[in-house]
Amino acid sequence: MIGAGLAGLVFAREVSAQNDVVLFDKSRGVGGRMATRYADPYRFDHGAQFFTARSATFRKFLEPLIGAGVVAPWHARFAELTGDTITSERSWDDDHPHYVGAPAMNALPKALAEGLDTRLGLRIERANLEKGLWTLFADDGSEFGGFDWLVCTQPSPQITPVIGADSALGALADSVEMKACYALMLGFDQPVATPFDAARVLQADISWISVNSSKPGRSGDFTLVVHATNAWADANIELDLAEVSAHMLEQLESVSGIDGRRASERQIHRWRYANTDKQNGPACFVDRESKIAACGDWFIRGRIEAAFRSAAALAEEFRAIL
Ligand SMILES: Cc1cc2nc3c(=O)[nH]c(=O)nc-3n(C[C@H](O)[C@H](O)[C@H](O)COP(=O)(O)OP(=O)(O)OC[C@H]3O[C@@H](n4cnc5c(N)ncnc54)[C@H](O)[C@@H]3O)c2cc1C
Numbered sequence: 001m002i003g004a005g006l007a008g009l010v011f012a013r014e015v016s017a018q019n020d021v022v023l024f025d026k027s028r029g030v031g032g033r034m035a036t037r038y039a040d041p042y043r044f045d046h047g048a049q050f051f052t053a054r055s056a057t058f059r060k061f062l063e064p065l066i067g068a069g070v071v072a073p074w075h076a077r078f079a080e081l082t083g084d085t086i087t088s089e090r091s092w093d094d095d096h097p098h099y100v101g102a103p104a105m106n107a108l109p110k111a112l113a114e115g116l117d118t119r120l121g122l123r124i125e126r127a128n129l130e131k132g133l134w135t136l137f138a139d140d141g142s143e144f145g146g147f148d149w150l151v152c153t154q155p156s157p158q159i160t161p162v163i164g165a166d167s168a169l170g171a172l173a174d175s176v177e178m179k180a181c182y183a184l185m186l187g188f189d190q191p192v193a194t195p196f197d198a199a200r201v202l203q204a205d206i207s208w209i210s211v212n213s214s215k216p217g218r219s220g221d222f223t224l225v226v227h228a229t230n231a232w233a234d235a236n237i238e239l240d241l242a243e244v245s246a247h248m249l250e251q252l253e254s255v256s257g258i259d260g261r262r263a264s265e266r267q268i269h270r271w272r273y274a275n276t277d278k279q280n281g282p283a284c285f286v287d288r289e290s291k292i293a294a295c296g297d298w299f300i301r302g303r304i305e306a307a308f309r310s311a312a313a314l315a316e317e318f319r320a321i322l
Helices: 006-015 056-067 107-113 168-174 230-235 241-256 304-321
Strands: 022-025 037-039 042-044 071-073 077-082 085-091 099-101 117-120 124-130 133-138 143-147 150-152 179-188 198-202 206-211 222-228 265-275 285-287 292-294
Touching: 006 022, 006 107, 006 304, 022 143, 037 179, 037 265, 042 179, 042 222, 056 071, 056 304, 099 107, 168 285, 168 292, 179 230, 179 241, 206 241, 222 230, 222 241, 230 265, 241 265, 285 304, 292 304
Parallel strands: 022 117, 077 198, 150 292
Antiparallel strands: 037 042, 071 099, 077 085, 124 133, 133 143, 179 222, 179 265, 198 206, 206 222, 285 292
16 A cells, blocks of 8 residues: 555555555655654644544544544634634534544554554655556665555555556546645744634635644643645745745734744745545545555545545445455
């Protein structure tokens, strides 16, 4: 399997009791976009911020993880900012829970990865099917062969570079666009007073401000995570990161009055493939002849629950195959 994000991990857990599954991921940790950046003494969830659970199946899946404490509701003071004005406010409560990984977003994927064969820090550059078996070629020159099936769970634009465009999956993946995002991470020596823990920002080049340290189980160090809008990130995807940071700091100050230049830790991350609009196609892909399959949020929507749904749909299809 390529990718140890939520979709890859959920699918692997579903089928690993009956099959030998190996997950390859180019990152040093599991979780993909459910990511946490460590910059001592600060921790930042710089990818996904929170998630909801609308379906009964996802809620059931979360139950043991909530029981184990690796998922917890975030009782944030939520605000909507239109420009520099708070236009609505409410508190997130247990009637409509907004969940996060605890004590960090990547705690959930880490818990799911326990007991799975994950090979990290290996970017798969090419996959080849010969005599009914798949071989994967990694960026360090190593190759891994003898796989009956190849399951791709990477973001849609990262699929054809591995399998080629000349296939049904390649054509489908290339038809689904993904949008970019920048994450600005700020760690402060002293807490900053904010009228919200989480804010959706409208009519600006930033779309989101969160007090990361207000999430459950976080350490006391005050941290902020700011996201650019997908539109601004797409339009400025090759911009120098120092310029991105400067623009986002200026935007942060103009909408919230927070002076991010006072932060003692400042980091910026470019997410080239962060988000997908709602799709109307299948929830996953299976080609029984070539023994290649795919799942991931991009089949449905750029959401954690969508990644779960896609993986669960693929696992359901595999129950009839394997
Ligand atoms: C900035 C940002 C904010 C977000 N906010 C939210 C939110 O608030 N709520 C919400 O529900 N969702 C949010 N999301 C979306 C959410 O994170 C995703 O929907 C979900 O994590 C996708 O999971 P996935 O397994 O489908 O893909 P991913 O998590 O992207 O996993 C794919 C994996 O494939 C690996 N990979 C790719 N190519 C290769 C290769 N060639 N070789 C080896 N490995 C490879 C990657 O390293 C990655 O680990 C956000 C995402 C971002 C980036």
